[in-house]
Amino acid sequence: MRLLAAAFSVVIASAAIAAGVPDHFVWPIPAWMPPPPVPDDNPMTAAKVELGRHLFYDARLSADNTIACASCHAQKLAFTDGRELAVGINGTVAFRNAPSLANVGYFPLVTWANPHVGSLEFQALIPIFGDNPEEMGLNGKENEIFARLRADPFYAEAFPEAFPERPDLDLFTVTRALGAFQRTLISVNSSYDRFKYAGEKNALSDAAKRGEQLFFDHRFECYHCHTGIHFTNNLQTSRSAFAETGMHNTGLYNIGGTGDYPRQATGMIEFTGAPSDMGKFRTPSLRNVAVTAPYFHDGSARTLRDVIDHYAAGGRTIKDGPYAGIGARSPYKDGMIAGFQPTDKEIDDLVAFLESLTDEDFLSNPAYSDPWPAGHPATIERVSP
Template sequence: MKLSRWFTLAIIFLLSICLSVGLGKAFSASSTSDYDWNLPTWMPKPIVPADNPMSAAKVKLGRHLFYEQRLSITGEFSCASCHIQSLAFTDGKPIAVGATGEKHPRNSMSLANIAYNPVLTWANPLITKLENQALVPMFGEHPIEMGMVGRETQILAMLESDRQYRQMFTAAFGKGKDAISLSNLTKALASFERTLISVNSPYDRYRFGGDAQAISDAAKRGEKLFHSESLECFHCHGGINFSDSVIHERLAFVEIAFHNTGLYNIDGKGAYPPDNTGVYAITAKPSDMGRFKAPTLRNIALTAPYMHDGSIATLAGVIDHYQAGGRTIHTGKFAGDGSKNPLKSEFISGFKLSESEKQDLLAFLHSLTDETFTHNPKLSNPHGDKSGRSVF
């Protein structure tokens, strides 16, 4: 994958920090007691980097920047183009498409509860801060997403010339010539993204709120199946965020995991498509071939299509995949029996499920949809039109 010289140097710098101080240091945190997260008591607060404490002013600025199309090379594309609120901040496409129409090899991951993710991409264990992750869509060139490379001065000038942005940057970062900067832009974006918290699904009201009527009997039966040893779902999709990679204030240590789910087995030895090899692309370790993060299942009914490459269209199809213990592709360049992938997770062993049990499991997964999150006006587009003029 080719990158611009600027971006390559930035990544090398970030990686050198990770390698020199260790991943543990990447999670050094500040107190979040001064910011009102408005969370139920059962939900812990996210960890916030010490160099970017939360504030309402940063969140407001970040929300405007998240939906700001003028940051993109075409002036018609924003972060929200790939992360649509009504779809739990996904885009409904198999793989993401950037501002210029160039396709990304990966499915747009949901941003729901992104603040609780210790790693922020499908398969890169080194990108651990939202402030750093923002550089990838902003400045990556293969594929182009936002297309901001070489336009840094132009973008800052646009923000400087906008009275409302000048006011918001000053409120968030104080007065001074350096208030409007790319560093502060990413800090504001990260602050807004940390507020994308989903905690009010029917299942939340049932399990944590004590409302026995919040979900159907079918969903209750599906919950039991989900947490059964025969299906093994909970091993990779357990806990408050329905993922085994999680970080928050109540954890004594960071939990990070990647898994090979037997989605491919191109050569009979476990190979995945060359542009989607998982953690292997970072480590070059054969055992990391095809290992990807287990994403949150919150709002999963809204985030089709599924898997890291969007190659399974429906939730029912995902269940079929795991029921078979891996996917078999009969023809084409990716043909192979994923159930026989020698590198797949021990939890992907297959199981038997009746049609009624399958419907119960689907009912449970649908109970994880949080409509207050997908309709929350505080998370919606604050811009009145494509020009980027803000509505306060």
């Protein structure tokens, strides 16, 4: 039997709310998985989640009606976009690869490199208002765009239902509805989960089982950063005593010191100014990694084999251009990135293991899909990944 299949068929819009208790939300997760932490000022309700789902897929939340949150975070790609770098309105190319939103509610750091962005509500402000680069383009146009949304009959009812104490559509309620929906994007039903937690011994191929052994082997060191239930050392659950915030320099570039450097390479130092933070980026989760290519914060690795080759070499060599250098020689590189010599068979097994982390139910769950009917203004001219 597939792991708690019934739990994953739950449509979040119909999640039960105890009578008179607005923050009682039924999480569609198995008993062994604690829910993510929830901010005190944004308790979970089914009405709020459903409102957030509509906003997430609404292209009218961008200045020119072309970009929705879903434009950079497509469900079939585990809420990534398949591009090296994200693309905003007017074809503006961003500095970073669009990260997966699978299990994003568990991440205490929700951007690639900014250690000050610790909530989904705060993070929503970046694509909505950011202008360097421009993503959704609301900066200075929020009154116009919010008026556009208020005119929709669905929102006229949905906002008062989700926020009875604050029924008007405004930035506070928009960001909190988006945050509530994203916290429900929980992926814990992969083949590996069924093997590891449900006792389905045949859920993994022999190659994936060998790959698991390699993944947790000291020679490869994968598990030191990609650890725990979500294969990342950037983690916090509702039961955690503290938040784990993993940021590392993995030898993608050999750039350091002081001065102006390409934003692709700087990482956390851009926000802290500390030389030791040069090139540090958040450790991404490996769940659904087989469908989230291209990889790394700069989208520079096309395949899982390319990623493994990078770590096997202990860093990347770039021959020319603004990023030229030998990443393995970076004085800021994490000491765990020491390199190793895998055989072709071992790489095949590692890839098989990583592929076993794909949650097919998550990629097609209707609770996470586009709720707007074809031809609705919310979907007009949306740029699909």
